[in-house]
Amino acid sequence: MGTMTIKVAINGYGTIGKRVADAVDAQDDMEIVGVTKTRPAFGCDLAVRKGYPIYCTFDDESRIKAFADAGYTCHGGLSDLLKVADIVVDCSPGKVGASNKATYVEAGVKWIFQGGEKHEMTGNSYTSSANHVQNLNVQGTRVVSCNTTGLSRTLVPLYEHCGELSVECTMIRRAADPGDSSKGPINAIKPVLKVPSHHGPDVMTVKPEIKINSMAVAVPTTIMHVHVITATLPEGHGLTTESILEMWASHPRLIIMNGAETGITTTAEVMEFSRDIGRKWGDLHEIFVWEDGVKLEGNTLYYFQAIHQESDVIPENVDAIRALMGVEEDWRVSVNKTDSAISKYNNL
Ligand SMILES: NC(=O)c1ccc[n+]([C@@H]2O[C@H](COP(=O)([O-])OP(=O)(O)OC[C@H]3O[C@@H](n4cnc5c(N)ncnc54)[C@H](OP(=O)(O)O)[C@@H]3O)[C@@H](O)[C@H]2O)c1
Structure with a gap:
């Protein structure tokens, strides 16, 4: 070439x-x-x-x-x-x-x-x-998809460290994109009645070694998805909450911020942050992880992440x-x- x-x-x-x-x-x-x-x-x-x-x-x-x-x-x-x-x-x-x-x-x-x-x-x-x-x-x-891309950003580095990973997650999905006037719900929470949802298993199309399942609900918002993730790490993983945060902070296209310190505690503030820093269309290509929402207890890791669906x-x-x-x-x-x-x- x-x-x-x-x-x-x-x-x-x-x-x-x-x-x-x-x-x-x-x-x-x-x-x-x-x-x-x-x-x-x-x-x-x-x-x-x-x-x-x-x-x-x-x-x-x-x-x-x-x-x-x-x-x-x-x-x-x-x-x-x-x-x-x-x-x-x-x-x-x-x-x-x-x-x-x-x-x-x-x-x-x-x-x-x-x-x-x-x-x-x-x-x-x-x-x-x-x-x-x-x-x-x-x-x-x-x-x-945007959800699978988001899951992959945080799970792939974890898997690469651990050599084994088993994950359960819930996708809280935006109902429609901001420019879309034809979708809903506008006043309901809509469970995806195909269980498990396709999102988790779709991660295995790019990293088949990660064992993952997901469920999903659509909620009346247009601005982001939120993932609620529980990952089981193997014995002897050698990680702490702090070292996982450091691992993610050094990984491309991830933003880690402390909700209590910054006041960015909802997807509304995440999007406002993105607009404040001058991102075109207010987009956020990075996956946003709340530092104070990450906790490793023994072999179980709990965290939340937010996905800007139109841009990651x-x-x-x-x-x-x-x-x-x-x-x-x-x-x-x-x-x-x-x-x-x-x-x-x-x-x-
Ligand atoms: N939106 C998201 O949040 C998101 C995130 C990740 C991935 N995706 C995926 O990305 C893809 C595009 O989604 P989108 O949200 O960008 O959809 P969209 O906003 O509806 O845009 C699709 C565009 O394709 C045009 N189009 C219609 N029929 C076509 C055809 N036969 N051949 C080529 N183009 C045609 C449309 O028509 P006009 O020319 O009439 O405008 C429209 O501009 C989908 O696979 C979706 O699942 C979407």
Whole structure:
């Protein structure tokens, strides 16, 4: 590959797609060659402002022409976009991506799906710290969901220290994203009646050695998920509450803060903190762990963590691009490169 710039297409310019586009655009080894919209509506103006070429999600002429009729320059359909791309990041709605896979195979591009798709569809899944190496040079992968990414951030370093880990957790899930007006509940707590929920077992698609189960409830909030985690460590783990906190503090994309000292005791303050430090869209790519909510009692570790659902997977997509294109073998080097480029578009 040498110093070639990786040409990245974004198929689906919504909540995740627009964020991945900006994170890719910030890197010096990749560029956005185009983003797709299904129709000339909300989102096209943002792409124009960012200077990303707009393509139509579909190839038929009448749908492409509708963009020009609405005053947007549309460079063609998805097939035209794939001709100028090395890799496509599919950010279409959950379960829709599966129908796009044949198109990517036919176009001969590499592909990355998101957590709304099934592991079986790609045969590979990805988080930066768990299995970057296993994804080197593969044709396609899936960046796991926001919840699975969050679990992986704290559990993988623990597993790597202990060599064995058994976990039970409860996902307290946001009902909808802030920009989503069609989901709920708005005044109820909704248990996920598929037990265990898919979130925990999904961690095993990136780190099969971790034994993990989860249950989930959706609550009327839009801003974050909270995980309530109980992990059983093996005998002779040699860890203390303090050493676990130190381990996490030295791990990328984790923020540890003391709730009592900072006054950041709820997800509302975590998000306010993120806005205060000038993060674009108020995003928080890091997983937030409350220091005073972590306790190791014998072999049992208890902790809470908060996940910014719209953004923790964004830098992981950038690292996944490097893995698939085979340009960086060391996940830590990729993570540092990704995060330092992204930090330039965050203000403070
Ligand atoms: N939102 C989260 O919190 C979150 C977190 C982690 C992972 N994910 C996963 O990321 C993926 C995208 O979710 P999202 O929240 O970004 O969804 P979203 O906000 O609904 O955005 C999806 C975008 O894809 C476009 N689209 C519709 N049909 C398409 C098709 N056939 N091909 C390509 N694009 C199509 C949509 O249409 P328009 O062009 O009409 O706008 C929209 O812009 C899902 O797999 C989801 O599970 C989401």
